[in-house]
Amino acid sequence: MMSQTLNVDQIRKDFPILSRRLHGNKALVYLDSTATAQKPVTVIRAMEDYYNQTNANIHRGVHTLAEEATAAYEGARERIAKFIGARHAREVIFTRNTTESINLVAYSWARKNLVSGDVVILTEMEHHSNLVPWQILADERGIRLEFIPVTEEGELDLLTYQNLLELRPKLVAFSQMSNVLGTINPAREIIEMAHRAGAVTLIDGAQSVPHLPVDVQQLGADFLAFSAHKMCGPTGIGVLYGRRDLLEAMPPFLGGGDMIKRVTLRSFSPNELPHKFEAGTPAIAEVIGFGAAVDYLIQMGMNNIAAHEHAITRYALDRLSEISGLKLIGPSAEKKGGVCAFTMEGIHPHDIAQLLDREGIAVRAGHHCAMPLHQRYGLPATTRASFYLYNTFDEVDLLAEALERAKELFG
């Protein structure tokens, strides 16, 4: 079976790690891109070139290396801004990851704008990184948290959401794509409804930005958080996109070098955007690697990537549901991205993952940083296989066959 949209054989050659063999010469079958994606050679090389040729601290130096490093760093910001459809590059703030981006909003925007009794709406399918920062705030400030329920099929219950909006929430924060169910939530509709109720919105884009075309203007997004490492880029670098007027009105997050315009012994005035939120020497090589990752994704085409993952997910759901005793959670293929979480009767997810590993197949087992969602389904843990642009239909077959063997062993 071949994908119509991407030349996957060619793409696989761009990822050195995919030719790795393990456990007695078994080809690596990497089905854990939801946790972190593999990196194409262009990303690895961009970072290596930077260290070999350019390395210098940015922004204040006038020597050649510093000029080049600054240009490369800011150039990456511009390409990333364009990639998500931002109006201005200054709306792209570099952070360490999605988690830090969400915390930035919780510490800076929320502490300025929310008072005791204010309502924040989240959903039952959130990753811990879009729960715990708000729980900390709730404890500290008396903020009230409400949750959009998840239906048995793994979708958000928008009728209940409509009712919750009558509480006049100040913020609605939700993930655009679930890292467990794979559900692609109707972000534009959720945001429109929130705006009509007067709320600001935050999208956890950790899964959507790597896998779907995402345009902040088209979505009407106020804040969008995402991580480079899930979209073929390096670890340690992420983005908070914020609408310019919101960012302008926010107090700084961390204080230090780079984020100031002027400092006296007793006071400072903050720098302008985006530097106001980027205190200290940033992850320069990682930003440059991130820029290369975005270039790579653009070259492949986000629509093509989404279509390929859609096809492979549909095939995986078919193959997996043929296995007796295997139960998938999440909606049907039309409504989800390339994430398949499941349980198998009589075998714990950990054991499944371990047995698959011995065949060279990398999947994840556990609660995937979404304990409340697992509680919602009464499951302590699930096994999760996830797909990206480099995965093949053959790999899905290998997965299904290995699961049959695991079943036999425990049978």
Place this chain on the structure above:
Amino acid sequence: MDDLYREVIIEHYKNPTYRGVLDPHDISFEDENPLCGDQIRIDLRVNDAGVVTEAAFSGHGCAISQASADLLLESIVNKPLEEVKKISKQDLLDLLGLENLGPVRLKCALLSLKVLKAGIYGLGETDDLLVEEEE
């Protein structure tokens, strides 16, 4: 398919001897592994001489954690608590017949021992230090 899943482990996982709860009990403790959600509770009955007379475990988790709990309890019944306190990480791994467990699965294997020791010492919570003594 796998040396980790030797018969003894699958057998103790599927047909554990010591699964259950003891009510009343003299010692009971429960904890979970936050990484994977594995959860184990261990109940003991101990006589006046300080010897374990009955033991049971409950909870849920992977084959390694559950088989480890069953084998561990099998090894402590009719033993004095003082001796049970001396069981080391290596003793348990020997019981399981496992070597070269990676850091993640090691936590699964050792959860029962942590719970057992925290219960015997009457601690409020488990601690990795309980199973990380001398190597």
